[in-house]
Amino acid sequence: MVIGMLGFQTTVARPVELSGVGVHSGLPVSIVFNPAEPDTGVVFHRMHASGEVTELRAVSSQVGNTDLCTVLGFNPARSVATVEHVMAAVYAMGLDNVIIEVTGAEMPIMDGSSAPFIDAIEQVGLVSLGVKRRYIRVLKPVRIEQGGSWSEFRPYDGTRFEVEIDFDCPLIGRQKWEGDLTAQTFKKELSRARTFGFMRDVERLWASGHALGSSLENSVVIADDNTVINVEGLRYQKDEFVRHKTLDAVGDLSLAGAPFIGCYRSYRGGHRMNANALKALLSDPTAYEVVETSTPRQRVAPRDFIAVAAPEFAPWSA
Incomplete structure (x- = not known):
């Protein structure tokens, strides 16, 4: 769907x-x-x-x-x-x-x-x-790799995300979320996942003039002993972290200018990988088509489409 x-x-x-x-x-x-x-x-x-x-x-x-x-x-x-x-x-x-x-x-x-x-x-x-509405339909696999990280688009009859993270932190470790994206799925499984960070990074961020509005009311904070400081704990058992990374990926890919029809997969990704994968997709005219329906019956001229190649994002974000 x-x-x-x-x-x-x-x-x-x-x-x-x-x-x-x-x-x-x-x-x-x-x-x-x-x-x-x-x-x-x-x-x-x-x-x-x-x-x-x-x-x-x-x-x-x-x-x-x-x-x-x-x-x-x-x-x-x-x-x-x-x-x-x-x-x-x-x-x-x-x-x-x-x-x-x-x-x-x-x-x-x-x-x-x-x-x-x-x-x-x-x-x-x-x-x-x-x-x-106009959609971007993925026609062939497009993949990028950087170090031990990778991201890719693949053809798929729907809008799907498969996001995996791997942190050197016992509390987080290796987590994966995968599913077809609908308004209902996003609301139930992803929308409440909060940004997260490590207590050891707070002083560095404050010193650089960042995160001045960050608090336990808007962030999941991980202490040096690998426990969650927030009194309420996690909203999605132990995998709120990968759910938030998936939420971020949804936001990053929205900057194509239209919803895509395909599957987006990533391992140890983030904003930079998401943006570069989108750039790779849009820079190859054989990798996608612009359509006005969710079925392949009608194609429209790309000249009327607002999707453009994305510059690199930073590796971390709120």
Whole structure:
């Protein structure tokens, strides 16, 4: 089953607002999801105090290099950071067209997962715009490798993720999540998985001016003795870690500009591997086709498609 509403483009039924703090800046920030016309795509509007608005399209060509999160834009004064959890929710719920207004330089971290953004979308609901959605259909395997890590796309009749991680940490170790992506699956099995990190890294991040908004309310923190500091423990038994990495992969691949029909697999991947695999796919015109339905009956001209090759992401993110 391919995500979405019967293959037609959607938008939110009415505006909905969320407020929180930025995980790196620690500053308060609000966002508003606004309805948009067909073929608008996902567009961020950074609202400046001067009244000026910086528009940033959520496509891979707009991603700037960064060490800790996914940033849209190349000038810090006109960029929007930490968009990955929002984009995962937008993609998985089949929300094609939305203008997201943001009052600060990064998205609110909320509880460190995509669940609050899912709740906001469901609060107002989606409406069909009566215009067919475009998909990327994977036609042949495309694989990249780096050291002991690899990522690949493979043809598949649906949208599937198979993500495996392998950490030198007894608490995490080797974990794998695999499944077909639907709005229901994402909501139940992935959306509540939180970002995670190690206590030993906190002081280094603080010293560099990052993670100033990080707390036990929005991150799973692993102590030096390989235990979870958070009183509530893990939300998904012991594999919340790989579920969050899968959530991140969903957000990263959403920057192709359209949902893909195929299977995405990775081992010891991350944002850099996800982005490079997407770049490899889109740079080979024989590896994919752009279609307007989830079946191979109708192909459309790639010139009208907004997917572009992605620059490298950083290896870690929120």
